[in-house]
Amino acid sequence: MSEIRLAAEPRNEFGKGAARRARRAGFVPGVVYGHGHAPVHLNLPSHALMMALKTPNALLVVPIEGKDEFVLPKAVQREAIKRSIEHVDLLLVKRGETVSVEIPVLTEGELAPGGNLVEHVLNNLPVEAEATHLPESVTVSIQGLEAGASILAGDIELPKGTKLGVEADTVVLQVIGAQASQADADAEAADEAASA
Template sequence: MSVSFEITAQPRSDTGKGASRRLRRTGMVPGIIYGGHQEPSMISLAHNELILHLDHEAFYSHILNLKVGDATEQVVLKDLQRHPAKPFIMHIDFQRISAGEKIRMQVPLHFTNQESAPGTKAGGQASHMLSDVEITCLPKDLPEFIEVDMGEMNVGDAIHLSELKLPAGVELPSSEHEDTIVVNIHSGHTATDEDETEEGAAE
């Protein structure tokens, strides 16, 4: 992996909505660490520091080093609650990882060669139906993203989940949605265009 993330948190004992509100007023974000065959741990993190990390796409699909007191644990981000109207993080969940146990994660999709695809050059338009995909893998195999190569796509072509080229050790957790379309290229000519053309001819 090309980058690493170091996060510092503080243990907390106060729980409940009132305690969380008091924390947020001091610029801290309440959170929790769970999993790894251990009891959950309540933590708090500096909001400003967290915002800087969240600006990096890789933060959402990366192994993170979380320091709480004198101990450092390896975790992944599992849930993030944002304020519905303000740019504030309300709560954050981390999951501990174990080297020999698979994890389930949402990983972003990176679409490549879209502009050079035959369908795009012919005037077609690409529609990205998914922006990320759920995968399972061991922590060591966790990719930062999944590449979707559009270089051979023509107008009318689509790439389905089952056609994604996954890195070694990475799997889709279920084949139930394998026919879900990830991206397609369709004609750029719309019904509105046709109507305007017909109206112009009639005039």
Template sequence: MAGEIPDLHAQVRTGTGKGAARQARRDGLVPGIVFGGENDPLPINLPFNALLQKLKAGRFKSTLFNLKVDGHDDVRVICRDVQRDVVKDLPTHVDLMRLRRTTKINLFIHVEFEGEEKCPGLRKGGVLTVVRPEVELVVTAGDIPEQIVADISGMEIGDTLTISQIKLPEGAKPTIDRDFVIANISAPSGLRASDDEDEEEPTTEVIEQNVDTVEESEEE
């Protein structure tokens, strides 16, 4: 994991149940629970504004935090769930799981594409279709990558980029065993239309490019 592990400050929540949770929200706090490891579950409250800021920053569920609670030892945690108000879409409860640095966990990691300016397929008017903007990886809690990098600088029109062509961080591996598609470069619409006109018996089939259709084509 790049950089220093960020702190997440909280306080012990006195009382349990819906009444205590409602009071916490009235006080500008978000109730939560810390579970896992060898210790009992710990009810906590998180400052609403600080939590909202971290949520807006992104990758909250794929970030390892150093949880600091008064009267308790610091512990590394990762978010397993954020419950939100169905109307306002604001956080109402947070579930955090204790981790050791060596713990293996499954996380969705963002895919960052680079090399667009050099990509011959794009320079010829091709279109980059991203099938998987995130990839689920098994990673070590102490080394969670912020992203994985997909280099498309050498791709031509018609080329497909699969997970085996991406260098993964040391110790990380996909949760899916087969070599699945990350992205591809298709011909520009004008060229596809021209090719259709040249055919003696033109037929048109529209297929939505998504994970399910790509996986079906791989299995055939």
């Protein structure tokens, strides 16, 4: 995973008014915590932060007291309608440290013929990995799977140095038969015909 450097500035003003001024100036208020350090308040460049957060579990590099530090996004607050970032909590991490994160589960391949559907029981898979080598996602093959098939967490091949953060028998994906959805569609069509 690549490191994304952000030109953060120390934040000395607090409260709603100060946060609004920072946002108008193109910054997002944030706080860095972890490793027993007192929380450090920063203003982060809004556009650069938004672009960085498009990468799951982005490893950010921010200057703290004159020294570059690794941080991971822990909580992101967004504005309800525009979805712009209002505030971000960042977790201080060190090279070599193992951290717990969730990575997106992607699928590849085609199901067996028959109109079956894949249900993501877990959209994100909890894993543990070294802070500077976090996987961005994991890809699972669904090629040829039939209704009733499921993929367990233990079945998924993880990148080297990554461990599962859930039990191996946790269901991640399952294939649902098309019969139920077809029966619903048929019933709906019958209702429409009766009302016409």
